[in-house]
Amino acid sequence: xxxxxxxxxxxxxxxxxxxxxxLNKKSKKYRISLETERIIxxxxxxxxxxxxxxxxxxxxxxxxxxxxVVPDISNPFFASITHLIQKYLYEEGYSLIVCNTxxxxxxxxxxxxxxxxxxxxxxxxxxxxxxFEHIKGLLDxxxxxxxxxxxxxxxxxxxxxxxxxxxxxxxxxxxxxxxHERIAIIQGLQNTYTNNERVRGYKDALADNGIRIDESYIVxxxxxxxxxxxxxxxxxxxxxxxxxxxxxSDLITLGMLQAISEEKVKIPDDLSIIxxxxxxxxxxxxxxxxxxxQPRELIGEAAVKLLIEEMRSKNRLGKxxxxxxxxxxxxxxxxxxxxxxxxxxxxx
Amino acid sequence: xxxxxxxxxxxxxxxxxxxxxxLNKKSKKYRISLETERIIxxxxxxxxxxxxxxxxxxxxxxxxxxxxVVPDISNPFFASITHLIQKYLYEEGYSLIVCNTxxxxxxxxxxxxxxxxxxxxxxxxxxxxxxFEHIKGLLDxxxxxxxxxxxxxxxxxxxxxxxxxxxxxxxxxxxxxxxHERIAIIQGLQNTYTNNERVRGYKDALADNGIRIDESYIVxxxxxxxxxxxxxxxxxxxxxxxxxxxxxSDLITLGMLQAISEEKVKIPDDLSIIxxxxxxxxxxxxxxxxxxxQPRELIGEAAVKLLIEEMRSKNRLGKxxxxxxxxxxxxxxxxxxxxxxxxxxxxx
DNA sequence: ATAGTGAGCACAAACGTTTGTGCAATAACT
DNA sequence: AGTTATTGCACAAACGTTTGTGCTCACTAT
Numbered sequence: 001x002x003x004x005x006x007x008x009x010x011x012x013x014x015x016x017x018x019x020x021x022x023l024n025k026k027s028k029k030y031r032i033s034l035e036t037e038r039i040i041x042x043x044x045x046x047x048x049x050x051x052x053x054x055x056x057x058x059x060x061x062x063x064x065x066x067x068x069v070v071p072d073i074s075n076p077f078f079a080s081i082t083h084l085i086q087k088y089l090y091e092e093g094y095s096l097i098v099c100n101t102x103x104x105x106x107x108x109x110x111x112x113x114x115x116x117x118x119x120x121x122x123x124x125x126x127x128x129x130x131x132f133e134h135i136k137g138l139l140d141x142x143x144x145x146x147x148x149x150x151x152x153x154x155x156x157x158x159x160x161x162x163x164x165x166x167x168x169x170x171x172x173x174x175x176x177x178x179x180h181e182r183i184a185i186i187q188g189l190q191n192t193y194t195n196n197e198r199v200r201g202y203k204d205a206l207a208d209n210g211i212r213i214d215e216s217y218i219v220x221x222x223x224x225x226x227x228x229x230x231x232x233x234x235x236x237x238x239x240x241x242x243x244x245x246x247x248x249s250d251l252i253t254l255g256m257l258q259a260i261s262e263e264k265v266k267i268p269d270d271l272s273i274i275x276x277x278x279x280x281x282x283x284x285x286x287x288x289x290x291x292x293x294q295p296r297e298l299i300g301e302a303a304v305k306l307l308i309e310e311m312r313s314k315n316r317l318g319k320x321x322x323x324x325x326x327x328x329x330x331x332x333x334x335x336x337x338x339x340x341x342x343x344x345x346x347x348x
Numbered sequence: 349x350x351x352x353x354x355x356x357x358x359x360x361x362x363x364x365x366x367x368x369x370x371l372n373k374k375s376k377k378y379r380i381s382l383e384t385e386r387i388i389x390x391x392x393x394x395x396x397x398x399x400x401x402x403x404x405x406x407x408x409x410x411x412x413x414x415x416x417v418v419p420d421i422s423n424p425f426f427a428s429i430t431h432l433i434q435k436y437l438y439e440e441g442y443s444l445i446v447c448n449t450x451x452x453x454x455x456x457x458x459x460x461x462x463x464x465x466x467x468x469x470x471x472x473x474x475x476x477x478x479x480f481e482h483i484k485g486l487l488d489x490x491x492x493x494x495x496x497x498x499x500x501x502x503x504x505x506x507x508x509x510x511x512x513x514x515x516x517x518x519x520x521x522x523x524x525x526x527x528h529e530r531i532a533i534i535q536g537l538q539n540t541y542t543n544n545e546r547v548r549g550y551k552d553a554l555a556d557n558g559i560r561i562d563e564s565y566i567v568x569x570x571x572x573x574x575x576x577x578x579x580x581x582x583x584x585x586x587x588x589x590x591x592x593x594x595x596x597s598d599l600i601t602l603g604m605l606q607a608i609s610e611e612k613v614k615i616p617d618d619l620s621i622i623x624x625x626x627x628x629x630x631x632x633x634x635x636x637x638x639x640x641x642q643p644r645e646l647i648g649e650a651a652v653k654l655l656i657e658e659m660r661s662k663n664r665l666g667k668x669x670x671x672x673x674x675x676x677x678x679x680x681x682x683x684x685x686x687x688x689x690x691x692x693x694x695x696x
Numbered sequence: 697a698t699a700g701t702g703a704g705c706a707c708a709a710a711c712g713t714t715t716g717t718g719c720a721a722t723a724a725c726t
Numbered sequence: 727a728g729t730t731a732t733t734g735c736a737c738a739a740a741c742g743t744t745t746g747t748g749c750t751c752a753c754t755a756t
Contacts, residue, residue: 002489004712015736020714030715031734053465054406055712058741063402065445065466074431076424083422086448090455095462097413098446100434107438114443117401118413141350257632281629284605352742363706368744378745379703403742406711 003047012043023049057119065095066307067115069125071103075223075251077277077296078126081148084300085124092308094121101128103189103222109134116141122307124148129192144310148303150193151321158310160302160322164194167292167326168201168246171274174290174328175244176209179337180272183211184242186231186252188223198248198276217242220252228255236263236271243272244334250277253289268335278329288331295324351395360391371397405467413443414655415463417473419451423571423599425625425644426474429496432648433472440656442469449476451537451570457482464489470655472496477540492658496651498541499669506658508650508670512542515640515674516549516594519622522638522676523592524557527685528620531559532590534579534600536571546596546624565590568600576603584611584619592620592682598627601637616683626677636679643672 005023009016014036021030022040043049057063066089070078086096097120099111105128112134115123122144127135129150138145139157146158175183185202188195199218206213216238220231228247232255235242247253253275265271267287274290275282282289302322353371357364362384369378370388391397405411414437418426434444445468447459453476460482463471470492475483477498486493487505494506523531533550536543547566554561564586568579576595580603583590595601601623613619615635622638623630630637650670 002712005714006712016713017715017737018735020712021735024714026715031732033734036734050461050465052406052467052712053462054402054411054467055741056714058400058402058406058711058743059713059715061741063466072431073421073434074424074428076422076427079424079427080422082446083420083448086421086446087450090447090459095466096446097443098430098434099438099443100431102435111438113398114401117398118411118443119400119402254628257629261632279629280602281605281627281633284609284633285629286632286634350742353744354742364743365707365745366705368742369705372744374745379705381704384704400742403711404744406713406741407743407745409711 002052003044003049004052005049008040008043008047008049011047012039014040019044023051061119063119063121064093065097065118065120067112067118067120067123067125068096068098069101069108069111069115069123069127070098071101071126071128071223073098073100075249076280077250077294080296081300081303084297085304088301088304092304103128103192105131112138122146122311124303124307126150127152128189144307146303146306146310148299152193156319158306158319158321160299160306160324161193162294162299162324162326164197164326165201165204167276167294167328168198169205170201170326170328171246171276171290171292172202172205173209174330175246175272175274175334176205176211177338178272178334180244180335181211182214182217182240182242183244183246184217184219184235185246186220186228186235186248186256187218188220188227188248188252190221195248202246220248223249223251225251225255225258228252228257229259230255232256232259233263236260236265245271245273247273247275250275250279253277253279257285267333272334274334282329283331285333287333290328290330290333293327293329295326298324350400351392351397352400353397356388356391356395356397359395360387362388367392371399409467411467411469412441413445413466413468415460415466415468415471415473416444416446417449417456417459417463417471417475418446419449419474419476419571421446421448423597424628425598425642428644429648429651432645433652436649436652440652451476451540453478460486470494470659472651472655474498475500476537492655494651494654494658496647500541504667506654506667506669508647508654508672509541510642510647510672510674512545512674513549513552515624515642515676516546517553518549518674518676519594519624519638519640520550520553521557522678523594523620523622523682524553524559525686526620526682528592528683529559530562530565530588530590531592531594532565532567532583533594534568534576534583534596534604535566536568536575536596536600538569543596550594568596571597571599573599573603573606576600576605577607578603580604580607581611584608584613590619592622595621595623598623598625601625601627605633615681620682622682630677631679633681635681638676638678638681641675641677643674646672 005016005019008019019040022032022037023044027037073079073082089096101108108128124146126149132152132155148160151159151161203213220227247256276292278291278293282291353364353367356367367388370380370385371392375385421427421430437444445463449456456476472494474497480500480503496508499507499509551561568575595604624640626639626641630639
C-alpha cells in the first residue's frame with residue numbers, strides 16, 4: 001500500500017493536518033515548530049511519501065493536467081506540435097492527456113467528454129470542426145481552452161491558426177507566375193476550417209489572375225496518404241491533365257509521390273508539385289519539393305502561452321484570435337514555363 | 349458548478365447511494381424499482397450528469413489511464429507507435445498520459461513519479477535505460493508495466509523489443525557483400541539498449557567477415573538530426589573516408605542527407621548509405637534509401653495487448669520478453685562494387 | 697394475530713487530501 | 727495575580743464517489 005498522510009501521522013504522532021501543512025510548506029503560516037517540521041520531513045522522505053493526486057485534485061479542483069485533442073499524432077506536423085506543447089507544459093508543471101480523433105467527430109466528442117470527467121484544467125484542441133456543440137459546452141464551464149490550427153468562427157474561444165488562405169493563395173499564385181494554368185489541388189477533409197481556407201485561397205488566386213476555375217481539378221477528401229495516391233492517379237489520367245498539383249498536406253504529398261513514381265512521371269518536367277506543410281526530407285527528394293511552411297514552433301509555444309495566461313488570470317474575458325503567417329519555400333519541383341520561353345528567346 | 353450525484357439525489361428525493369447504483373447499472377443487484385430507475389435516468393440525462401473521475405478513481409483505485417513514456421514524440425518512429433498505442437488503448441476504454449523524456453534520465457524519473465502520483469493503472473515505457481531504480485520501484489507496487497523498444501535485462505519486466513542486433517548485423521553484412529570494407533556507423537545515444545545492440549551487430553558482422561574494426565569509423569552520440577549532420581561532415585573529411593555509412597536512426601539520416609547535400613557527395617557513387625528506421629519518404633529521395641524497417645504496428649499492438657492482458661489477469665507472474673524481427677529493405681542508396689567488377693569483366 | 701419474507705431504499709464509512717477554526721498550554725504584560 | 731497574546735497543534739468538514747449493511751414497510755404464510 002502506498003504511503004499516505006495518515007500513515008505519516010500515525011508513525012510521527014502528529015495529526016494528518018499538521019503533516020499536510022508541513023509537506024505543503026505552510027509551516028510558518030500555521031505556526032508549526034521547526035522541530036516538528038524536521039521530524040515530519042524526515043519521515044516522509046524515509047517512507048517515500050508520494051501525494052495522491054486524485055485526492056488532491058478532488059479537494060483542490062485542480063489536476064495540473066491539460067487535455068490535448070489532435071486529429072492524428074502520427075502526422076509529422078501534429079507530432080511536432082504535440083512535442084512542443086508537451087515540452088512547454090512540462091516546464092509549467094502540467095501533464096498532458098493526449099487523444100487522437102482521426103478526424104472523427106464522434107471520437108472527438110467522446111474523448112473531450114472523458115477529459116472533462118477527468119477534471120483536466122484546460123484544453124488545447126485541434127477540432128475536426130464539423131460540429132461544435134460539445135466545445136461550446138466546454139466553454140460554458142469556464143475552463144481555459146485554446147483552439148489550434150482550426151478556427152471556429154461561431155465560437156468565442158482563444159484560437160491560434162496559420163493564415164491558410166494566404167498560404168494557399170501565394171502558392172497558387174506562384175504556380176501561375178511560373179506560367180501554369182491547369183492547376184489541380186488535392187484537398188483534405190472537406191468542411192474543415194483549414195481546408196476551406198486553402199480552397200478559398202486557391203480559387204481567389206485563380207480568379208484574380210483571370211483563370212477559370214475548373215471544378216474537375218479540385219479532388220480529394222481527406223488529409224491522408226491514400227487520398228494523395230488515389231487522387232494523383234486520377235488527375236494523371238485526365239484527358240486534360242493538370243501541369244501542376246498542389247497537395248494540401250504532407251501525407252497527401254507522400255501518396256502523390258508514390259503515384260508519381262509508379263506512373264514514371266518526371267518532376268518538374270512533366271508535372272510540377274507543391275505541398276502544404278514542411279516535410280523534413282523535402283530538400284532531399286528526387287525533385288526537391290516546394291512547400292508552404294507553417295511555423296510549428298510558434299504554434300506550439302503560442303498555444304501553451306495563451307493557455308497558461310488564461311489559467312493565471314482570473315478574469316476570463318478577452319478571448320484572442322491569433323493569426324500566424326506561413327512561408328512559401330520554392331525548390332526545384334516547379335517548372336517555370338516563362339523561363340523556358342525566355343531561355344528560348346535568348347537562344348534564338 | 350458540475351452536476352453531482354448529490355444534486356440528482358436532491359432533486360429526485362432519492363439517496364445518493366440509490367442514484368449511484370442506478371447510474372452504475374446495479375439496479376437489479378440492489379433491488380431498485382423500475383420506476384425509480386426511470387426517474388433517475390431521466391434527471392441525470394436532463395441535467396447532463398458527468399461522473400467525477402477523480403472521486404471515482406480515489407474510491408475505486410482505478411483511473412482507466414495509462415502512462416506512456418517516450419523519448420521523443422516528434423520522431424516519426426515514436427510518433428507512429430504512440431498513435432497506435434493510443435488507438436488500441438482507446439478501444440479498451442483507457443486514456444493516455446504522454447510524456448517526453450528527450451532521453452534525459454532526470455526527466456524520465458520525474459515524469460514517472462508524477463504519473464505514479466496521478467494513479468495511472470499501468471505504464472508503457474521506452475526507457476532511456478541508463479538507470480532503472482525508479483522502474484524497479486514501479487514494479488514493486490505491482491502495476492502492469494511493459495518496457496518498449498529497449499530492454500533492461502536486470503529487470504523482470506514485460507518487454508517488447510525489435511532484434512536490433514540482427515537488424516544491424518544484416519545491414520552491415522549486406523554492405524560487406526556489396527564489397528564495402530570501410531563502413532562507418534553514426535550511432536545514437538550511447539549505453540542505451542538499442543544502441544548497444546546495434547553496435548554489437550555491426551561489430552560482429554565485421555568480425556565474422558574478417559574485417560578489422562576501426563574505432564574511428566564509429567562516431568556519433570545521440571539519435572537526433574544534428575548528430576547526423578555533424579558526424580557525417582566529420583566522416584567525409586577523414587583522410588581514409590568510409591565508402592558506406594550506416595545511420596542509426598531516421599533523424600540521424602536526415603542530418604546526414606543535409607551534410608551530403610552540402611558537400612555535393614553523390615549517392616551511391618561516392619558514398620553508400622543505409623539507415624535504421626523506415627522513413628516514409630525513403631523511396632522518393634534523390635537516391636532511394638535503404639533501411640532497416642522495424643514493425644511499428646506490431647510493436648504498438650503488442651504493447652497494448654501485453655498490458656491489457658496483465659491488467660486483466662490477477663496473477664502477476666510470468667513476465668514476457670518478446671523479440672520482434674526487423675526487415676532489411678535495399679534500395680538504390682548502396683553501391684555494389686562486386687557488380688561493378690562483374691560489369692567490368694563482362695565489358696572487357 | 698404474528699412471525700417470516702422480500703422489496704425498496706437510506707445510512708454511513710471510506711478513499712486521501714486541504715483548510716477554517718478551536719483549544720490548551722505557555723509566555724508576556726499590567 | 728489576573729488578563730491577554732502567542733505558540734503549536736488537533737478536530738472536523740468537505741471534495742464526489744462506491745458499497746456493505748440495516749431499516750421500514752407491505753405482503754405472505756401459519
